[in-house]
Amino acid sequence: MDSKLVKFTKTVLDVMFGGGFFVLFTLPVSLKLLGKYYSAKIEENFLIMLVSLAVCGVFGILIIAQLRRMMRTVIGGNCFVYANVESLQKMAVFSIVIAGVTLTKLFVMPTPATAVVVLVFFIAALFSQVLSHVFEKAVSYKEENDLTI
Amino acid sequence: MGIKINLDVLMAQKKTGLVELAKRVEITPANLSILKNNKAKAIRFSTLEAICRELGCQPGDIIEYEED
Numbered sequence: 001m002d003s004k005l006v007k008f009t010k011t012v013l014d015v016m017f018g019g020g021f022f023v024l025f026t027l028p029v030s031l032k033l034l035g036k037y038y039s040a041k042i043e044e045n046f047l048i049m050l051v052s053l054a055v056c057g058v059f060g061i062l063i064i065a066q067l068r069r070m071m072r073t074v075i076g077g078n079c080f081v082y083a084n085v086e087s088l089q090k091m092a093v094f095s096i097v098i099a100g101v102t103l104t105k106l107f108v109m110p111t112p113a114t115a116v117v118v119l120v121f122f123i124a125a126l127f128s129q130v131l132s133h134v135f136e137k138a139v140s141y142k143e144e145n146d147l148t149i
Numbered sequence: 150m151g152i153k154i155n156l157d158v159l160m161a162q163k164k165t166g167l168v169e170l171a172k173r174v175e176i177t178p179a180n181l182s183i184l185k186n187n188k189a190k191a192i193r194f195s196t197l198e199a200i201c202r203e204l205g206c207q208p209g210d211i212i213e214y215e216e217d
Contacts, residue, residue: 147188147189147191148190148192148193149183149193
């Protein structure tokens, strides 16, 4: 595997992880500013926006944390482990939570972008779940191969 | 029990150590230990052939079927 690409991806994830916390903690201020200078609708539905974006932010950070864990195993050269299967399953759950929260927000503040987010995270949840099954099979094949002398 | 590996008995009979046999068969001592301790899920024909050659025995001497 291209180690440069892997390390670059890990760096991107690290930046996203730190950036995620920054965005999450500054969310009340940034939403206030967006409501003032971008759209009055944000100011009208401030609490709903704040809660939904904060929940999505927390679960987004949790997804990135799982991806970072997986990347560490890829860098370590031992990615076919059951911990990664669990990570993918967790990411599927986190994605479906984000899709659900955003769907609820869609009824309060319907925008095309919100609908796209719902669709993207719903598909991400499905892919993550399917990928966890594929990974599980790969791990069992690897274990069997390791125990073939 | 199912399939039982009698490698330890054969090795004792031939007075061969694990590390020495592993070297002669060209597999790692760790893998030979897995095989000897009945932890292996499968054995390659090439490995079986090499063990038979080095210990001067038949596959049936190494592998035995036991009723559960």
